Structures are given as C-alpha cells and as structure tokens.
Amino acid sequence: MKKPDWIATWPVRFGAIAAATLMASACTAVSHQEDRVPVAESAPPAELVLTNAKVYTVDATNSVYQAIAIRDGLIIALGSDAQIAPLIGPETRRLDLHQRMVMPGLIDGHMHPLAGGAMLTACSLDYEPLTIDQILQRITVCLKEDGKKAPGEWLRVQAWFRQATQPAGADLTAEILDRLPTDRPVVVQASDFHSMAGNSAAIAAAGITDDTPNPSDGEIVRDEHGKATGIFLDGAMWQVIGSAPVPSADAQRQINLANARAAVQAVNAQGVTTLLNASARVEDMEAWADLRDEGGLTTRAVFAVKLSPDEAAQPDQAAAHIIDLAARYTLPGNAKAPGLVIDRAKLFVDGVVQAPAQTGAMIAPYFRNFGSSAHPQWAPGEKTGSLYFDEALLTRILDALVSRGLSAHMHTTGDKAIHVTLNAIQTVRQRHDAPHFRPALAHDEVIDPQDYQRFAQLGAIPVLSLQWGKPAPDTINTLVPQMGPERARFVETAGKFHAAGARIAFGSDWPIETLDEWLAMQIAITRKNPDPTEERYKGRLGDDPGLNIATAIRAFTINAAYSLNMEDRVGSLEPGKYADLIVIDRDLTAIPAEQIADTQVLLTVLGGREVYRADSFAQ
Template identity: 25%
Template sequence: MSTIRQRPNYGDHSTIPQKQAERCDNDRTGKASSANSAFLSRSGMRNIFLAVLGLSLCYRWLRKDLPHPSDTTYAICSKEGNKIYTVDEHNTQQQCVVVHRGYIVETGSLQDIKGLRKSLPYIGAALNIRYIPDGSIVVPGISDSHGHILEYGASQQLPLEGTKTIQDTVARVREFILSNPDVYNDTSKFIMGGGWDHTVWPSSGWPSAADLDADPVIRGRPVILQSKDCHALWVSLRAIESSLPFPEAIEGGVIVRDDTGSPTGLLLDNAQDLLKQPKLTESDLLRRFKVAVKDAHSLGLTSIHDAGLDPISLAFFKRQAELGTLPIRIYGMTYFNEDKAYWGNTTTPVIGAGNGRLTARSVKIFADGALRTGGAALYEPYTDNPSTPGFMRLDSDVLFDVIPKFLRDGWQVNVHAIGDRANGIVLDAFEASLVGVNVTALRPRLEHAQMMTKADMARLGRLGVIASVQPTHAISDMWYAQDRLGPERVKQLYAFRSLIDSGARITLGSDFPVESMNPLSGFYAAITRVSPDGKSPHGSEGWFPEQRLTRTEALRGMTIDPAYASFTENTLGSLEIGKRADYVVLSQDIMTVPANKILSTEVLATAIDGDVVHGSI
C-alpha cells in the first residue's frame, strides 16, 4: 500500500492568522506560559488582533474578488445577564459580544463593554449596543453537517412528505398538475417531487408506475418522485420509456420488475442513475438555491455541509462564488463516481471562494444503501426480509484502493455507511489507510454511522474517525426499526451515547430534505429520542433513552464540532475573540426550557459576518 503524504491543513482562509487565534484562546483559558501571560495581557491581545485585522483588511481592499468589509461596529447584549452561549472550551456564558467589521473583538459584561471606548478608539463617543429581547439567548451560528442544498430546493416544488397512502401521494401529484397551468397544458413537461415514505403507508408493497398512470390527469406524463431517504425513485411509464433499454441488473442497485420482467417504475440506489432526466437550467438551479438559503437563514443555519456535490452542483456553486459573496457558508463534499478516472491528484480543492464561504476539499463516497429501503449492508439478513442482508453500492476493493489515494493527495474522505457490515468494511479501509498518519490533519468522516457493532464503535474512537450523525433519523426510524432488525440488533442503531463513550467525536446534521431542515428538530431528537408529540416505542422517556445526548453536547454538535469537521474551528463554531461573527438569536433558552417547549423556539435573528441576514435585532 502506498505511503500517505500529508498536505497542509487548508483550514478557513480568513484574514485572522491561525496562530493568532490560538494565542487568543490560550491567553483566555490560562494555557499560555507565564512569560506570555505577562506580556500578552487581554488588552494587549486585543490590540494585536485589531492591528492584524486592520492590515489584513487593507490587503483585502486591494483584491478585486472580495467586497469591502462593513464598517459596522456594535455590541449585542442581554439585559438579563449571561445569556450568550459562547461554546468555547469551557462552555462559558457572557452578557455581551462586540462585533467589528465582521469579527468578534471583545466579550464580557455590560459594564465592561460600555467602557470599551477608552481602549478601542475606533468605537467613537458611544458604542452601538443592541439588546436581545427578554427571555432570548444568543448561540453561535448553527451548522448542518449533512444536507443537500439544491435537492432541498427541488423537493419544495412538489413536497410529498406526510402522505398516508399511495393513493394520497398520487392525489397530491394530480393537485399539483391542476394547480399549475403551465404544467397542465404541457404533457411533455417533467413533473418532479420528493419526500414519499412507504414505511408509514398501511401497505408494505412498493408503489409503481401503474399507480401513477391510473389517474387520467397524470397518465402519459413524465413523473419522477424521489423517496424520503433519496435512495429510491418512483417514476411513471412515460419517464421509463425515455430511458429504455435498462440492463438486466446493475451493481449496487435494484431495478424492481414485475412477473414478466418489465420494470415496475421503482429504481433503488445505483439504479436511479439509469433514469434520463432533463438537464437543469441556470434558472432552475438558482431558484432551488434561493429557496434553500431563505429557509436555512430563517432556521438559524449559517453553514451547511453539502453531502454529495455532483459536477453540476459544484459548478453552480463555483459560479455563484465568482459573482461575489455567497449568502451562506458551504462546505462541499465532491461526489465520487467509481466509473470515472481517479481525480484526487488532478483536481484542485476549492478553498474559501465567494469571500471565504465556499470550500470543497472533501470527497463523498457511498458504501451502501439505506435502512428505510432495505439497502443498508448488514452482516445478517433483515428480520422482516430474510432473503437479503442488503448490499454494498460499490465493491470493497474500491474503498481500499481510493481511500488511501484521496488521503495521500490531501482530501478529506467522507463515506456514507448505514448498515453494520458497511460501517465495518469502511473502518477496515480507514484503518489500513491511516497507519502512521496524522488523523487530525485529515479528519476522515463516516456519514451516518447509523448501525455499528460494539467492536467497531470502539475502533471508531481509536482511529479518530468523525461520526457525522443525524438525530432526527432516529425518531423517524424508531417506529419500524425493530421489525426490520430484531430486538437485539436494533440496539446497535443510532447509539449516539455509545459512540461518544467510545471516544469518537460526533457532529450533527439533518440530511435535509430527508428530514426537516430545522436544526432545533435535531437538537430536540438528540436529547429526548421521542417524537415531537412526546412518544416513542419505549414510552415518554425516549427510544433507548440511555443513548440520549446532553444539551451541551447537542449544542456543540451543531456549532463547534461541525467547524472542526470542516477544518474551520479556528474561525467559526464559537463566539470568541478573533472569530467571525456568525450568531443566532433564539426566542427562548433551549438549554433550560422544558424539552417539550424546544420546538416552539423561534429564530429572531441570524447573522453571518456580523450582518443580519434574517430577522432583526
């Protein structure tokens, strides 16, 4: 096996040097040496920081690709005391934070902040203090560690979430057609929607093209409907006909067929790639992007890890970055296609484009399918379908071949793995590839890490591989999981506490549009493991309540931990001096209110680089 050579830590190319940020942190936590502590007092550190900031801003003004920074200086404070959760190393709470030109330059009490004009001359005669409403709190900008931006925008065109039966879903497609004259009058126009979930329907069978074409309004139209977990497509006969002929079989996927061997209109996992779909226009992509960003801002998201950028999506985000500052931070995982030539040594990572808001320095590899559609790779057959243990979407030899290559060439490797067998095989590949390597510099990730043996949980912690998990999946899947896996194996599923106790670092996401984009839904699910109405198969205490996270762990899991998982912990993820001023104002204190009130929390304001992009303060 080839030796892995380390590449520099790309990190976040902000204007604040990494060493400067580290010195600030050390000074505040008492970790600096006594000599440094004597020389670099708090005020001294602040002055050094501001000098560096001033020089860097001058440099940025000379660059045509970056906009002039805002001159805005203000403090955000609470009249009720320390209601700002900084999420620093010690989870400190503060009363005020001072923002200058998009960065945090001071934290402290209201009294301390009011006296800053003596030490910070640029403030002027008086500091602009913005008070948050009574009862509200401030947290760092929230990150979703695993979402799909453009796919979310597409799903909002014809959302199928919540339909109760096949017929209910067909009726929603019919209503969409009748409600849109441009669609109704053009029978050749592709109709695309998503979010249907067969696990909540009374029938255990799959939907088919015949179900769609039984409706006279739908019949003869090309219809493509993505499943809730994005691992299945339900399509009409017209959509199938435009893609024929299909191969007899496809590795890592299933073409569902009837007794005569004809496709029924359902394609699972890799078989989805067989369907020919219309090419998206720039206006299509832009419309989807705007919908996703607007909703993200309204929910307090300032950063999204896009889990699987295909070439079209990545090219679109690059074009948007070239046009100027992106409206949200995007950490992209570039899609790996095993049928294409290896590109890790010929492709340059995108680092900090769009005024530092677009980075694509990782690769996303799919190991297996999904539990919901029975494609997750298990060691033993499914309890409710003993004929299959699921399947791998690619041969394990591919993992052992490409993972060390990508790591060698400086790419973070993120692998989708759901079933216990898939996670075991991926960890085998990681273990073989990480021998003698600085894991902190590479930070490989398991995307989902849903079901693992106890031995593999321990190995995950030992190897230092990050577990990127989605708490809302747990409260969605808990209703059918035991039927699918049996009473013993199900204990290995969504075992978040066991992962942490094994020494693993986890980071939280939603996998939207599979689940709600609302990060507070994930926070609630992580600490309660009950449905929004307070129920679970194990009662009101939660589904396997011993696997719950604490509120502090959940808050860190959607702020500083995603920053670490995207190499930006020195500039994002907490409200500390020297970091970018990304923050969210929440209407109530999610760290103390009763759990059943968390989902009623409103986002009063979302700020990126100190600029409020949603709400007001």
Template identity: 30%
Template sequence: MNTQQQRSTLFHGGTVWPGKGLGDTHALLVRDGLIAALGTDAVQQAKDIDHEAIDLDGGFLMPGFGEGHSHPIHGGLENYGPKLVGLASVEAIVAEVRRYAEENPDEEWIQGVAYNGSLAEGGLFDARWLDEGVSDRPVVLRGWDGHTLWCNSEALRRASITKDTPEPEMGEIPRRADGEPLGVLREWGALDLMAAVCPPPAFEVRLNALATALDMFSSFGITWAQESWAELDNYKVYIEAARRGLLKVRMNIALIADPRHFPGSLQEMLAAREEVRALNHPNLTFNTIKFFADGVIENETASLLDPYCTVEHHGMRIWEPAELSKAVAAVRAEGFQPYIHAIGDDAVRISLDAMEHSAHFTDAAAARPVVTHVQLASDKDLARFAELGVVANMQPLWAQLDALMTVLTIPRLGRERADTQYKTRTLAESGARLAFGSDWPASSADPREGIAIAASRTTTDGDPDGGWVPEQIIGIEDALDIYTRGTAFQGFADAHPAPWGTLAPGHSADLVWLGQDPRTAAPAELPGNPVIATYLAGQATYANDNVNEYVNDSDHEGQPSHVAQ
C-alpha cells in the same frame, strides 16, 4: 483600520453562551465581523467607540449552528414541481402530481422530490398509481431517502425499463410477479437508467433552489453547512452562487466518488478544487470527497454483518473493501477529506478499515476523516472512532420511533437489533469527535428539532414515555455543543484565520440569537424556541419580523445597515 470606520455592535441584555464549558456571560462586542470582547470587557470597550447596541431582551446568543450533512440543491427543489413534503397518503401524492401537471401543461417531464417512503407497504410504490394522475407524460419522483425513485409507466417506457431489463450493477428494479417493473427504482445503478433520459433541472432552477435552501438554513440559525452529494455539474452552481453573492451560509462541497468511474474521475475533482480555490470566496470551500459504502435499511441495501429478517441477504456493498481502501488512500494523498456514508454495521466496519489503512496521510483535510450516519455499528467498531480520529457525523432526528422506523426499518432488522441503532451517547463517552447533520431533505434541517430528539429520543407525540433506548439520550447542552463546536471541527473552522463554532476574541461573529435559553426548556419545547436573528461574520443573514424592536439606537445614528430587512 481607523476605529471609527469599523462596524461595531454590542449585544447585551441576555445570556451569551460562548460554548460548552466556557462559562456564560452577559455581553458580546463585534467589530468588523470579528468578536472583539465578551462580558464586562465588551461593555467597557464599547464605551469608547461608536457602535450599535442590540438588546437581547433576555434571549440567548450563541455560536451559529452547523449542518454537517445536507443536500441544499436537492432540498431546495422541494419548491419546484409537485409539493410532496408532508403528504400523508398515496392518494394525496397522486392528486398533487395531477394538479401540478394540469397547471404546467408545457413541462415534458413532471419531477418532484421527497415523498414519504413509508406510505406503501415495504416502500414499494406502483407505477399504475401515478398513471391515475398523469399517464401521457413521464413522472419521476425522488423519495425522501434520496436512494429511491417512483416512476409512472411512461417514464419507465422512455427509459426502456421492461421485464427484459437485467438487474443493474449497484441497483435494483423491484418487479411484479410477471417480471414487469413495478415502478420503483432503488440505488445508483437503477437510478442511472432513468437519469440517462430524464433531463436534470435547468441550471437557473438549481441555482434558485440553492438560494432558497440557504435562506431556510439562515432562518434556522445555520451558518456553516456541508453539501454531501454534489455531482460534477452541481459544484458550478455553488461557484455561480458565490459570484452572485447568494452564499449567506458558509458551504463546503463534497463531490461523489463513484466506483464505476474512479480513479478516472479524480483528475476532474482536482480541477474542480482548483476552480473553487481560484474563486477565493470566504464562504465556499471544496475539501471533501464523498463515498458510499452501502445503501439504506429501508431498501434492504444497507450492508449488514448479519442478514436481514425479511430477506436472506446482507444488503449491498457499493465498494468492495480493498477497492474502498485504495480509493480513500488516493483522495487523502491529494489532501482531500474522505467522507463515507455507512448505514449498516458491515459498512461502518469497512469504512473504518479504509480510514485505518490510509491513516498515514496526515496533511490538511486528509487528517480529518468522517463516517456519516453510523446507524448500526458493533461496540468494537464504535470504539475505533476515537482510536482512529474519525469524526462520526450523525443525524439525531432519525433516533425516534417514527413511521420510517416502525414501518420500514424495524421489520427488516428485528426489534432486538433495531434497539442498537444510533448509539450517540456511547460514541460521545468513548471520546470520539461527533458532528450533527440532518441529511435534508431526508429529514428536517432545523437544528432545534434535532436537539429535541437527541435529548429525548421521543416523537413529537412523546412516544415512547422515557425515550426510545433512553441510555443513548444526551443532554441539551451536549447537543448544542455537537451542533456548534462539533460541526465546526468537521468543517476545519479551527484552520480558518477567524474560527467559528465557539465565541472568543478573534473568532468570526457567526451567531444565532434565540428567544430563550434552550438549556432550561423541556426537549419538546425546543422547536418552538424562536430564532430572532442569524449573523455571519457580523452581518445579519436572517432577522425575524420583530428584530428591530431589540435594536437600541441611542448609541448611533439611524438604522443599523447590516440588519436584514
């Protein structure tokens, strides 16, 4: 390509952070979507070519953040239906459901997502509370954990869930003293009873929800994300988004392996992968199969080695160990990356056992297995991550004494066991590969908030002083490294012709420009560090209102065409 035809941009006037241990510099040159040079070399090369010059104004340019565990379609649906996020009481939720129903009289089903599960004792919400808001139409609300539904009486009636309904396989129906269903459904088997009658959001609604989510990701500086729970009918939403040019974030899809349908569903997964590959879109891959080893502690369905303090059982295994090992081997044999949800210490153990039993599959994605969450794990099993080459994908925002922890989690585990959760630093020092994600909409997708918690283990109010389990605190630069290089490794960036996750010549210009150097701030200040702009392969996918103030037009004619307006 002729030099004059290439799009070239010189970033200067601030700190350029290529990655941990790579040394700060002061300039970066992008040519046709790739990093051409850094530092003095960047400035020298720019002198000989037509280019845009962007003054960082003392800001901080770094690799784009990765989002190693998220549910963009589900999260984007927060903007459709009742607005439940941030509501702090049952009464507020009921009032919002009533408001939405009155403003949308033609909607047969009222559906909403991400209500706060800590607002009712034990997470047990009553159908009759929702009836006070809407009783003549079914209401179905998904909890922030993604494992729980709260339904009104009409929704239970439509699903034929009564006192005579048996407990479903891999699910739970909490009941009143007389045996009638309370209004909460927990885990797959119970949720499926409602899904059988409750229509999913329309395709265009899901597509718009995805586009909204990716806009949000870009505004947070995210340039790669893992879709961690795509049903077979949702992978087509990603394909359509790619065709319409909506994928402003690199996305990797994970389809769900349900033990009730596997291995029969494997052929559908293979066909879906071929459809994604045939599209050949640079921002869309399908490399991963997601397994659930257990549920969540808040529902007492996470699988524990020792029983819960509140009930005399150990939780729920979604897969029995032998079947999980067999299924993981089957997907690795097909070249998929296995990705296992494991919350409890028993679930982590059987997940690692499955990885160990299938470790002979070393081709392509199969060689990069992931266990996500790792909320509880024995020290013996934590050491196995490095030994087996298993990526630990963790959610740093969860390592704090918020309402979810104090109201729902600690009472079920007891204080002593609760203080062994989220051993981020132990894993990092063991040599294990770490990646960070949010599990949005279960928690905020903003990496700045995740870094703040990882580097402090305190709430936004600074509680407790010195941090919860402070020996597990990691440094801000370490957290930046996990959010960039760590997630890039999980996402196979190193196998891409133009890698991302660090800044080096030949790498894709996937960048985030922050207002200040985050390494010099107190953790509590990090969420307020502004994202000035985000770039994917050199193209601006997000720019705040003031970004044009930083563009120096002296080296080129007119407004830079790739700066988002």
C-alpha cells in the same frame, strides 16, 4: 488565519488545554468568566456590540459572558457589559438583547442545499404518511396546476414517505402510477433519496427494458417474472432521472441559482451559517459562484464531490478530478465574505436500511415477517443489503485522497458498511500521518456495538441525523423489527457514540428530511417523537441514553466545524474567530428539553453582518 496584532497582544484567557479537555462535549456545566477578558486600551472601537445577553460560547469549557464585541467580521472581545463598554464608539451599533441567548451559528454537517431549494417549489407529498389513493390525488392536482407542460415533459414529485405509505406494506409501482390522468413521464422521489417510483412512460423514456443491467451502485427492482416494477434504487434511480430532457444551459443555470438563493435563505432562518453540501455536482458549484456574484451568498460552505464506485476504481484520476474542480470553483473566503471549499469526496458505501429497500449493508441478514400483519413472526431472512464499495476499493480511494491532501465523507447506514469503512480508515491511518484527514461516516443507523469505540480511536466522525432517533413509521414499523431484538438496541443511537468517546457532529440531510434543526436537537436529547400520531410512536426509542444539552449543542457547532476542518474559524465564540452567531428566543440550558423544538431564531449574523432577522425581533 492571521489575527490582528492588537488581538494577539491581549492576555490569554485560558492556560494550556489538554487534548481531553478539547473533547469537552461531556461538559454539562457552564463557566461564567466575565472577569477574565480585559480589553486592551489601544483596541479600536467595535462595529457591533451585543449586550445584556447570555453569550454561550461553546469554547473548551462552555464559558458564558454578558456581552460580545465585533469588528471587521471578527469577534474582538467577550466579557461583562462594563468590560465591553470601552469598545463602544460613536459609530458602534449596539443591540440590547434583554437577556436573550447568543450562541455560535449552527453548522450543518450534511445536507443537499440545492435539492432543498428545489424542494421548496416542487410538487411535493410533504413527507406525509399517505394512502395510494391520496398519493394519486396529490399528484393529479400537480398535473392540473402544471397543465401547460408539453406531453413529453417530465413531472418529478418529491418527499414521498415510502416507509409510511398506508396501509402497512403498500408501495407504488408503474402500474399504479399509470392510473394518473397523463401521458407524461412521472417519477416520485422517496424522501430518503435512495428509491424512486416511475410510471411506464418514464421507464420507456429512460430506455429501461427487462434486459437492462443493474448499475454497480443500485438496482432496477423486478417482479418474479423479471419485469421492471417501476421501483428504482440508488444508482438506478439517477439512471432514470438522467434520461429526462434538460433545459438549455442558460435556463438550467438560472433554475440552479434560484434554488441556491432559496436554500440559503431557508438555512439562515434556521440559524445555519456554515454547511456541507454532501453530494456536490458542478452545477452546485456554479450556482454557489453565481449566488456570490449577485451578493446573495450568506452561508459558508464545504462541498463534497460524489464519486461512484466506477469512478473510484481509478483512484488517481478520481482524486485529480476533485483537485481540478477545487482549482476551478473554490471561492476564497474571509470573515466577511463566505467562500466555498472543495476538499473531499462523497462516497456512498451502501444504501438505506429501511424496508422495503433494505440496501444498507448488514453483517447478518435482515429479519422478515414470516407471519401476517396481525400475527407477525419475525425471523432472519436472506437479504443482507448492498455494499457498493468493498474494503479494498474503499481503501484504495481513501489512500489516493489522503495522499493529495483531500478528505472523505462517506454514507454508511448498515453495520457492515460502518465496519468496512472503519477498517479502510484504519489502514489509511497506518500509512499516513495526515491531520487534515477527518473521515466522516454519515448516518450510522445500525452499528455493531464493538465498533463504537473505533470512532474515537481512528479519529472518525459520526455525522448523525439526530432527528431519526425517535419512534416513528420509519423506525418502529420497519427498521426496529427487521433488525431483530439484539440489533434493535443499536438503531439510530447517539448517546452510545458519545459514551464511547466519539466526537458527534450533526447533519440534517435536508431535503431527505424537513429542515428543522431545533427539532433534531430536541430529539437528540429526549429520543421521543413530539407529535406521536399513534400509541406505538410514544415513549423513547430504544435504550440509548441520548445526549445532554451541552453535548447536543457541540454537535451542531464546534464538532461539525471540526469535521469540516474549520474549527479554527467557526463553531465557537472566541476572540479572533469569525463573528458567526445567532440570537434565539430562549436559553437552551435552562428549559425543559421538550421545549427546544419551539426555539425561534431571532437574528442570524455572518461575519458581523445581519443575514436574517425574524419579523418579531424589533430593531
């Protein structure tokens, strides 16, 4: 990115910064440098100036300033109010922030925005722990509200918190869903997006029989007699959904556009200005382009194209497919106009570690309860999960991607999936000198402790859904006991990654989880559930130390930008970078961590343009 000449002629604020300093996520102190940014006399006036603020830059030393000036979508100066004053002209818009905190716009390194937009209007179970009867009652209400639909039209229900279905161990089946007062096909999507339940009408419409083979990346769950139960895991789930009738191409395009519109409005309200679509389809790309055409695109984006194991088995063709999509759907962007970058693949190396799915690939078997709920006896069972990409296949596809200037974002939940993925990355690193290759391992829910240090050694980035690191039904009820006492210490960790030198990035995984960036930041530090509904959900999760506030903020900003190869443009507030920033209602560095979740975004600015303003934030 070429900087204007008058920016390039300013005195440099910092001396040479060692590589270790660039990893300054360990920095907890902030550096006040209000006397270090002289303003060039020849600099033209700013278009927007924020004054009387605490500008937390997230630069290499977490510098703090009082004011920031913006022109042409770029940050042109930082300093005290007095130092920035010469940049205020007759046309400059000035905002007095009354000591409020300014920080970089949040960068969400793993989400599914169109699915999130669709979730906002879908029939939803709202991620709540419900009994079977309550689930059926909720869906029945949806069916009544949807009463004008044709008999063969499918109902897709979202946000089923499968691991928290009451009582413990309860699960949906086709037989249970057949109690619903409808002949329509009904599918109920688990909130993890890796399992789904369908009624008999959905199973029949999808052509699933007792003899239907499992896909290479999923499972049709069957009972002891070989009959499909109505539960579908990973690739089998999409096999069923793909059988649903689709609207006309024009109608579907309008639906996708509406979902994209709702998604960007929701993320802007959270303070997000850049995101990764972690499993993109052509439909997502078209919706993003349509949204830009109508002037409603208010987030920068990188899209990762999903490759199945079958597609990756032809690595040259798979890489060429991504390059072709990039040629067709890339949206060139600049400071003022957010674009779309398509430069990486999404690979599901395994499934999910939580029971009852247990498709996350583990080195040693999951524990199972050989006793009862009242008198549990946890001991190793037989199940070790599913590795959808073995090391050889993963190495081949990564090699093909890197050879063509592409990168990879990989779903890894179990310790075996993480270990195999790091092995493949190590092999590819030995073959290629490729600075653009910033392999991301998403989720990393259970890890072999010997692999922590390999992230920093290999330049691999753990993209963590930090909100999962708390006592809750999906950790305490299932994940912790099924790991056994030794592995339980390495469940949903964050501080241990940081202690090993890893560059942690954040990804919300919305709509697998609710969109609440600030709750996730709080949990990253406290490791506590702010709303424990039962005694067992109180206290911290495990012995992980969590993150400090400076490290957490970097995970949501500059580190996530680095994971997307965008740290030269976004992720910190520095002269010459895009003016993507937010104003929030509290100083995150000066409040108890338990108050972070209550943070309110007052203003979101993208390239110097206001894209969200809270009603409570006066003009």
